[in-house]
Amino acid sequence: RAVSDVRAVASMGASASNNTTNSDAAIGSIVVVSDAIARINGNADLNVTGALEIAATNIVAGAALADGSAGGAGATLGVAVVTTDTEASIGGTATVDAASVAVSASSQNTLAATAKSTPGGATKNNSVGGNKSQDALADNNAQTSQGSVEFAGAVAVGTLVSDTLAFIDLGTGGHVISTGLLDIAANSVHSAVTRADGSSTNEATSQGNSSVGVAVAIGVDVVDSQAYVAGDGTVTAGSLGVQALMADRTMNFSTAEVNTTDNKIVLLGGGHGLQTGDAVIYRHTGAPADEV
Numbered sequence: 001r002a003v004s005d006v007r008a009v010a011s012m013g014a015s016a017s018n019n020t021t022n023s024d025a026a027i028g029s030i031v032v033v034s035d036a037i038a039r040i041n042g043n044a045d046l047n048v049t050g051a052l053e054i055a056a057t058n059i060v061a062g063a064a065l066a067d068g069s070a071g072g073a074g075a076t077l078g079v080a081v082v083t084t085d086t087e088a089s090i091g092g093t094a095t096v097d098a099a100s101v102a103v104s105a106s107s108q109n110t111l112a113a114t115a116k117s118t119p120g121g122a123t124k125n126n127s128v129g130g131n132k133s134q135d136a137l138a139d140n141n142a143q144t145s146q147g148s149v150e151f152a153g154a155v156a157v158g159t160l161v162s163d164t165l166a167f168i169d170l171g172t173g174g175h176v177i178s179t180g181l182l183d184i185a186a187n188s189v190h191s192a193v194t195r196a197d198g199s200s201t202n203e204a205t206s207q208g209n210s211s212v213g214v215a216v217a218i219g220v221d222v223v224d225s226q227a228y229v230a231g232d233g234t235v236t237a238g239s240l241g242v243q244a245l246m247a248d249r250t251m252n253f254s255t256a257e258v259n260t261t262d263n264k265i266v267l268l269g270g271g272h273g274l275q276t277g278d279a280v281i282y283r284h285t286g287a288p289a290d291e292v
Helices: 132-139 203-208
Strands: 002-013 024-040 045-047 051-067 075-092 095-098 100-116 154-170 175-197 215-231 234-246 281-283 289-291
Touching: 024 100, 024 132, 051 095, 051 154, 075 132, 075 175, 095 100, 100 215, 132 154, 154 234
Parallel strands: 002 051, 024 075, 045 095, 051 100, 075 154, 095 175, 100 175, 154 215, 175 234
Antiparallel strands: 002 024, 024 051, 051 075, 075 100, 100 154, 154 175, 175 215, 215 234, 281 289
8 A cells, every 4th residue: 555645835925024025925835746656567477365455645734924004015926736646456477366356546636826915016037037926827828818828916827737547457368356345436526726816916005106916817627537448458357347536626605606597607716627618517615506
């Protein structure tokens, strides 16, 4: 059994004494790479009188917060990047004999990237290299219908890349013989929320120096869950189960984002890894479900 359990939190607040609008007032950043791999491969030879279990479990929770609401000026940047690989497998020319065989990979990833603007807002830094918040916008090709977004008061970037694999892939000469159940399962649960909030910027203060409290959130989710049997080896079992499951995601929406009249949820303040047209079920807390 392979187990990885990682927690990472970065929380940074802006200084009320900072009045430089073209600088980064607060940066909260985490990068997590977590692997959990359980393998039987090569020319391994296992003969088990009872049950054999090969299991990999990968749990990651990461949060990055850049909070400028306490005071001062400048941009804020919250960046959370989580990359996970979870694998349980039998491969190569391994030979496995057992009463039952279970090959299971399970992953659970929770990611949050949040940025809140400063009261004084932000202006563009025209120097070479600019600042990190501007770099994040450029690196992710941030755009609106009117063109590129070169700077913002609050920038949040959340990236989740996760592979969850459970499989048997044998070469010639390899075999898995289970007199009972051979169960191959990949299960994954993911929650990724990226939110930028420009409401802290004081309109009167920002107008005095032409700074902005524009908020930009960028969410990128690339997740994969696979379970399979492949290769040229021999697989024999009393019964066989193969399944890859990806659980439903649960996210919280503010009242302002939900338009029940037009049956829409408009995520102007945050990137949740969703695309326009994706189907969701909106449930009022303590009330019957309203499908939107």
